[in-house]
Amino acid sequence: MLTKRIIPCLDIKDGRTVKGVNFVDLRDAGDPVALASAYAEQGADELVFLDISATQEQRKTFASLVKEIARHINIPFTVGGGISSVEDVAPLLEAGADKVSINSSAVRNPQLINELSKAFGAQCIVLAIDARKIDNAWIVHTHGGKNSTDKKLFTWAKEGQDRGAGEILFTSMDHDGTKNGFAIDPLSKLHALLTIPVIASGGAGSMGHFADVFALAKADAALAASVFHFGEIQIPELKTFLKNHNIPVRL
Amino acid sequence: MKVILLKYNAGNIQSVSYALERLGVDFEITDDVETIQAADKVIFPGVGEASTTMAYLKNNKLDQVIRDLKQPVLGICLGMQLMCKHSEENDTPCLGIFDEGVRKFKASTEFKVPHMGWNNLTLTDSWPEKPLENNSVYFVHSYYVPVNQFTTAVSDYIVPFSAAMKKDNFYAVQFHPEKSAQAGEQILKSFLEV
Numbered sequence: 001m002l003t004k005r006i007i008p009c010l011d012i013k014d015g016r017t018v019k020g021v022n023f024v025d026l027r028d029a030g031d032p033v034a035l036a037s038a039y040a041e042q043g044a045d046e047l048v049f050l051d052i053s054a055t056q057e058q059r060k061t062f063a064s065l066v067k068e069i070a071r072h073i074n075i076p077f078t079v080g081g082g083i084s085s086v087e088d089v090a091p092l093l094e095a096g097a098d099k100v101s102i103n104s105s106a107v108r109n110p111q112l113i114n115e116l117s118k119a120f121g122a123q124c125i126v127l128a129i130d131a132r133k134i135d136n137a138w139i140v141h142t143h144g145g146k147n148s149t150d151k152k153l154f155t156w157a158k159e160g161q162d163r164g165a166g167e168i169l170f171t172s173m174d175h176d177g178t179k180n181g182f183a184i185d186p187l188s189k190l191h192a193l194l195t196i197p198v199i200a201s202g203g204a205g206s207m208g209h210f211a212d213v214f215a216l217a218k219a220d221a222a223l224a225a226s227v228f229h230f231g232e233i234q235i236p237e238l239k240t241f242l243k244n245h246n247i248p249v250r251l
Numbered sequence: 252m253k254v255i256l257l258k259y260n261a262g263n264i265q266s267v268s269y270a271l272e273r274l275g276v277d278f279e280i281t282d283d284v285e286t287i288q289a290a291d292k293v294i295f296p297g298v299g300e301a302s303t304t305m306a307y308l309k310n311n312k313l314d315q316v317i318r319d320l321k322q323p324v325l326g327i328c329l330g331m332q333l334m335c336k337h338s339e340e341n342d343t344p345c346l347g348i349f350d351e352g353v354r355k356f357k358a359s360t361e362f363k364v365p366h367m368g369w370n371n372l373t374l375t376d377s378w379p380e381k382p383l384e385n386n387s388v389y390f391v392h393s394y395y396v397p398v399n400q401f402t403t404a405v406s407d408y409i410v411p412f413s414a415a416m417k418k419d420n421f422y423a424v425q426f427h428p429e430k431s432a433q434a435g436e437q438i439l440k441s442f443l444e445v
Contacts, residue, residue: 195358
């Protein structure tokens with residue numbers, strides 16, 4: 001049986017993990033390769049690395065980091081941040097990344113999804129969507145949530161699928177950082193709307209939230225950052241908890 | 252032992268090479284026919300689309316080279332599909348080592364396609380070996396090979412399908428051992444030890 005995926009997300013700047021990471025038994029929590037290895041050891045099913053570099057110079061550091069990650073990690077990983085063309089993607093996949101995620105650049109230029117899907121295959125194109133609910137509509141935002149757009153979550157997700165995305169990574173900005181649970185309603189709608197996998201992001205605070213997002217919203221995967229980085233939730237315990245709630249996981 | 256990773260327009264050559272590095276295996280990435288023929292083991296990776304990769308193999312005369320290999324050959328993912336007779340992906344005639352057709356998964360809201368993630372193996376033959384029974388391995392694919400006489404491991408998604416196959420010196424896996432944590436490493440090792 002296909003299992004539900006647990007995906008820690010690491011923010012990278014200038015080749016180092018950012019945000020306070022407080023990971024048990026890790027000598028250098030700023031070292032993405034060490035942190036990623038620890039997660040792989042613990043049973044993470046995939047990893048996501050988001051490049052939040054501000055400069056061109058820092059971006060180059062990221063590309064060489066991808067190679068180091070691929071050398072050391074024996075599970076699949078996605079990289080994202082600042083990708084806006086076929087030329088941006090080729091070196092990342094060649095360096096060993098399994099998938100790339102695109103966000104703002106796809107909103108600006110939806111044709112990018114078709115181009116990437118055609119060039120590299122749908123399976124490695126993740127369309128990341130950040131949205132928040134405004135006047136009863138889920139409005140897509142870009143640039144880390146700073147800019148609102150005229151796109152709506154559900155039509156944009158469907159369009160992304162039709163254009164050739166292989167997965168949708170939906171982050172509810174209303175839930176992100178609250179630790180009050182995932183956005184069950186819009187995630188359920190995405191599940192009922194799409195025929196490609198959906199990764200839920202934003203709001204993880206407890207093990208029960210993961211059980212809910214899989215059992216109620218039928219998400220294919222759940223992504224979280226701080227609850228894992230600060231050791232509030234340990235992946236082996238989380239997986240045992242999910243198994244005990246009859247959710248298929250890889251142990 | 253000389254291990255060859257077959258070089259062609261497949262997407263996961265780098266990942267497979269890193270996995271072999273982690274196992275401490277000496278290997279060479281090449282499309283040189285004589286070197287391939289002289290190898291003890293040949294790994295035939297694969298991520299991509301069936302018709303373009305088959306066209307590349309044909310244009311470089313690698314199709315017949317692969318068919319004629321007598322040493323153990325391991326096909327991975329698209330590599331396994333290309334070892335079959337025909338693929339529904341752009342109606343592509345393939346190598347025909349396994350006399351089977353490759354079919355497309357029917358996507359629905361309940362069963363998303365690609366089949367992406369970790370799924371468990373039910374073993375039906377001596378390779379992969381018993382310790383891997385019920386282990387989960389990582390899959391990413393939209394096409395599958397139905398269960399057939401060559402199937403040695405079965406996974407289930409929408410329908411039971413071939414997760415691994417074997418015929419004479421040809422070994423094949425639909426999943427990605429290079430991305431399947433310890434279980435994947437074990438599979439690669441067991442192939443290198445046959």
